[in-house]
Amino acid sequence: MLATRGLTWRIGEVAIVDNVYLDLTPGEFLGVIGPNGAGKTSLFNLITGLRRATEGRITLDGRDIGALPPHRRARLGLGRTFQASSVFGSLSVRENVRLAVQAHRGGSMALWRRAAADREVAAAADAALDRVGLAHRGTALAGTLAHGEKRKLEIALLLAGEPRVMLLDEPMAGVSAEDIPELVAVIKSLTGDSDRAVLMVEHHMDVILELANRIAVMHHGALLACDTPETVMANPTVQEAYLGESL
Amino acid sequence: MGTVILLALTGLGLAALYFLVASGLSLVFGLADVLNFAHGLFLGVGAYGTWWAAGNLPGAGPDGFGFVLAVAFGVAAGTLVAILVELVLIRPLYSRTIEQVLVTVGLSLAGVALLQATWGADARPFPRPDWTRQVTGILGAQVPNGGLLLIIAAVLVLGAILAFLRWTRYGLVIRAGVENREMVTALGIDVRKAFTLVFAIGGAAAALAGALGGVYFGTVSPGQGGSLLIFAFIVVVIGGMGSVVGSAYAAVVVGLVQQFVNYYGTSGLGDICVVGLLAVVLLLRPQGIAGKVATA
Amino acid sequence: MEPILSVTDLSVRISGLHILQGVSFTVAPTGVTVLLGRNGVGKTTTLRAILGLTPPAGEVRGTIRMGAQSLLSRPTHRLVRGGLGYVPEDRDVFAGLTVAENLRLAERRGTTPAYDKVFALFPELDRRGRQRAGSLSGGQQQMLAIGRVLLNDNRLLLVDEPTKGLAPKVVTEVAEVLERVAESVPVLLVEQNLAVVRRLAKDAVVLAAGKVAWTGDAGELLLETALTKSLLGVGSAEVAH
Amino acid sequence: MTLLNVTPAPAPTASKPGRLHRVRPFLPLVALVVLAILPYSTITLPGIFEGPVNSPGTLQLLAICLIFGGLAAGYDLLFGRTGMLSFGHALYFAAGVYGTDVLVTRAGLPLWQAALLTVTGGTILAALLGAVALRTVGIAFAMVTLAFAQVGAILVARDFGGLTGGEEGLPLDVSGLPAGLVGVTNTVNLYWLALAYLTLVVFVVHRVSGSPTGRVLAGLRDDERRIGVLGLDPYRYKLVAFTLAGGLASAGGVVYVLIVGGASPHITSSELTLSLLVMVVLGGPGTRWGPVLGGVLYMYLDHRLTAFGTSDAVDNLPAVLSRPLSQPLFVLGTVFILAVYFFPGGLASLSSRLTPLARSLRPRPPH
Amino acid sequence: ATACGSPQDTATGGGDSAAPVKVGLVYSQSGALASYGKQYIEGFKAGLDFATQGTGKVGDRKIELTEVDDAGDPAKAVSAAKDLIGKGTKIIAGSTASGVALQVAPIAAQNKVLFISGPAATDAVTGANKYTFRSGRQSYQDVVTAKSFIGDPTGKKVVVFAQDGAFGDANEAAVKTVIGGAGATVSSVRAPASATEFTPFASQIKTAKPDLLFVAWAGTTAPAMWQTLDQQGVLSSTTVVTGLDIRASWPTFGAAGAKISFLSHYFDGASDTEASKALKAKVSTLDLFHPDGFAAAQMVVRAVQEGGDDVDKMVTSLEGWSFDGVKGKMTIRAADHALLQPMFQAKLTGSGTAFTATAQKSLTGDETAPPAVAMKG
Ligand SMILES: Nc1ncnc2c1ncn2[C@@H]1O[C@H](COP(=O)(O)OP(=O)(O)OP(=O)(O)O)[C@@H](O)[C@H]1O
């Protein structure tokens, strides 16, 4: 489905993302781990088009998308969340999600239609909010949400777009312990579909282990390993460079 | 040859004037993130301060040490006004950038009107030493001394500002303060003082530009600051927001382009070229010549 | 023992929302006191109120004392100079400044900054001195944010979710750092990672809906399944996990 | 003040929610009707207007105020609703003014053709320049738009081919105009025209910001990157907003040239854009009525302060006061600064700020 | 109680033979031209006194002045004019700025009221329409005066140095017709009005080696311009002619002042007429635009005397009328309402802030008459 071939991003001499070969098959859930600064977020930025790769190719369903701007890639079914929550602060939570639904439904340049009158959009948005458990916050301005709530809104925005390939950048960071299982369930439900795939960066190992069928390990921009969870967890380099001794 | 030298040197004089105006603007804009439309007011205060002192302040006059004293008085007045403006008007609006800009717009309207109400709309002859009206022969070109004076002053101001930024902590504090004022406070730094200081320096630079501009123009009038401001803005932007060195480069480019195009092309083309230059620079390098790449 | 910090009947309103409704607790003069609670209960708001960083539209009532001194209505920079260190939730490093500049900014006048200590903990920061902080990875930014306060001697540290977004190995390291720091300086810590809490916390304060739901010994809290279940929504088995 | 009375307050006080709620949607309509029949009233408002409401002078002043109310509302589409800070909006207004004037006066076209051509031309100009300027963002965008507007100002001042009249401006040749638009007695028609323009702009801006596209624009204001990742092209949407706002501004120029009877280079200056910004902020960016109120009030002050400055009340003050006060710009600047301070959210936020006050003043019924 | 009326009501003026005559004065009280406006109004009041023998009345009817500030903005002036007309004013005078005069003139014609433009120098006001008159001089008259400095122009080389825009265009065109038409070759150097550095232009002028340099420059950058011309040796190498501006500007010429030949519309001491004495009794130091206000008042009084409330009669009474103004004999040319008036050649002497102008020669109204244009409306 999604594949990168020799993907590289350099700043000056330093390769932030270094010759990455990655294949994501439909129905797959690929966890990405790696020390801070390994280049995980940068990899996401390359795939979604926020940064241009210096070398290598990215294909989606066999089509080369490396030269497309972010919005074209999104239209092809690529969706992501951001590590540092980026929601529309001056819009209400509900409007945030409606915007995402609307973008998914074609984002036509309708200047005259009343947006609020679109029942289908509203219903889809409310459904997405419901799934992440934010329905009760619908009227709050997104900018005033507490940190964890913003994380959930991020996921709702992603859900609204019904992307086929989802890139989640540390969805659990800052989410309170109580809510983690709930969010895990939400994310799990995303993946039941066999024609969807998920790429998720996460530092909560238990979450990764619960969700991922495969784990990729990044280190200094390069892909160190990409294998089943068991194999990866047993890898001594991973143990040493990433996990350390567990608390 | 003589023409080229003459045009180059007078172009540099013009560049120096632009730089003097732009340096303070750039400092305040780059460090305090305030697009200061009231800069023209500080300029006017500096010019009128000098003019007033030369006529009324004991010991001050249009010549020699008296002139230095008069300029010093003008610069002091401009600085004082800048400090007051920061304390009273800008400070309470911190982190509301648009409102700050708007206050400076209001101030530029009110301030210029106030100058006009006090000293009238007409241009007044500016007191200045006689040698500034003369010319110096350089390689066959009759270069006005006033322009040379501007060049020297601009170089000194550039040096002083760079030294300030490099050798004091304030530059750092202010740059950080623009990004996240709260966090600077949370590091135990009284960021307000630093901002006042920036305004003071910006005001002083502007007032000096006003005083020397008076020497250069030979007159002082309420609207003078405003008319220089638009080119100063262009210089600041071409140079890269907040980069004083960038402003210096940009000023030289703008001054020379204007001068040469006005001579070899048709009149008014110089201005259009400068504006075109601005558009081109921004489209190719939105951060300006020396600006840093801003990323999220 | 006299508490280093005591918060009494703190209530915060921001634009009509009553976010904190009479919160009272104390912070012991040694060790880590942890502030727990679900997302949005007001943990960050509490820390910011202590530091005087409530937004201008907000309204703060109650008393906050550090020793004999009342903190409310004193400017933030004074409080910090008086030895109150803050690691904010969103890291808030200065994106446009380099790492070295970020650190230099945190130096306090009249003291020698403990660069050795910081670089020994986070060698990354030394290596990346000239990189713009905005281009650091999330975890590196977190290191910088913590490193910043450790440059100086503090009387009390307010630390808001320091392990958020850190690799497990670094989480362990940060926990160790905080443990060591806590030997000399008391810490008020907001943390979601219960493993970290278990390792560090001596006392715990649990917030729920803008009020204090529980205070007491952290070990006790985490051991009692019923308590953790009702307060934090997780069983102690998960806590131990 | 009348102007404030006739325009609905954005958020009526919560005193009688039940009744007001039902009436509220109709308030704009009521206001429109009141404004439309205003010229039939002969009320005099001493101190506020020079003559009775239906006198040509008053109607002229009101017409100019309404035009600027509309312009500010159109500018708000860029600034308040999309978050684009343009310093060159005056250019499109000026294109409307000079376009109509030149086509009517120099080319002798009938008004409707000139107006149509001008609005089309102004819109295309905005689309073209926007397409270039929008390749930059933030302050760079502001400066590029400023630069384009500056070129416009230079071209007008240079008076190429004697087309624009340079600094002296170009009086409108009224000989070919419909008789109803000429002469002092017909000022009321110009007033209605201005009112129609304002209504049009408010309606368009309201519809657009409530449309799906408007939602995207609001999203752009907050986070452009996110909009891209959602699958929407930020550039396209910004260009649409820019073009639309430019078109509305040039339409305003068409009406303005009829009201004032000519073009003068004042309107090409960057100060005009700045005043638009001032109007929007004065009124409250991103609100429905704020920019309109701001525009109306600003223009009202701008015109009336000259009279205030020369009034006896001011002349009788001691010189320290009367000298500055007789400078309209001084008063305007000062009023403006005070407004930024005391109505931070603009006039539109005034009613919500006054509500608690009103409530606390009202005696509470015993329980 | 809402009083109702028709939206097209306007007050009807006078009719009553004892009712006061309303005269609206729309001019710059603030803004960049405020000091021109001040001279104008001082002149006007003195002129009114002079023409009504101190009574302020024409016959039994009092002249009631309404002063409105236009701040140099045509839009404000138009609003003010409409307001005045709506209130029944039949005579409007003022217009300090050319842009204002040009836009108020059509309003006067559309509404059939008398309009007497003030200091605005643009030639375009002359012949603008039947209802528009002028009480000041026009650019063309300046140029004709300039021509008197070079004797026989045949074969001479003349350069015009002017700023971009309508003011510069008008001057350049006038020089081409007046001096070029008389046999000189005319070329021009133009500079943006906003220019602050004049060396390139000075160099261009110098290379052209003209016999006469005519400078048309208005605005605050003039002193810098003169200084540059002086420094680059232009002033000492040729005859330089320019218009003498208001008194306050004289010191800004500095040393260059002595090297320039001035043409002058008016300055204190240029004339010694009855009117100038009357004016001087009210205003201690006369200046450039005092005569314009004075003449405007004289014209207003004449119009009221002869025309009463009938504007068309006012117009006919003014057309062709000659009177003794401050400057000397003034004649309103019937064909296009140009105001024929004496002009002066002057020299500036002095230093520091004390300068005096002395008249070298005066030219009569006929000598400086602009060519008649067709009435446009
Ligand atoms: N613009 C840039 N200039 C220089 N270095 C950069 C830039 N952007 C990213 N880097 C560096 O690239 C590396 C990878 O960063 P990235 O954000 O992808 O890490 P990450 O794997 O997501 O880490 P984390 O888990 O902490 O979020 C980091 O060392 C970072 O400092």
Ligand SMILES: Nc1ncnc2c1ncn2[C@@H]1O[C@H](COP(=O)(O)OP(=O)(O)OP(=O)(O)O)[C@@H](O)[C@H]1O
């Ligand atoms: N500036 C503000 N304006 C309005 N509401 C706010 C503001 N700041 C915080 N809040 C609200 O106050 C509540 C508490 O926020 P706070 O950030 O203190 O929560 P928290 O306990 O730190 O949550 P988290 O674990 O997600 O970080 C939230 O509901 C939030 O929406």
Ligand SMILES: [Mg+2]
């Ligand atoms: Mg990351």
Ligand SMILES: [Mg+2]
């Ligand atoms: Mg928090």
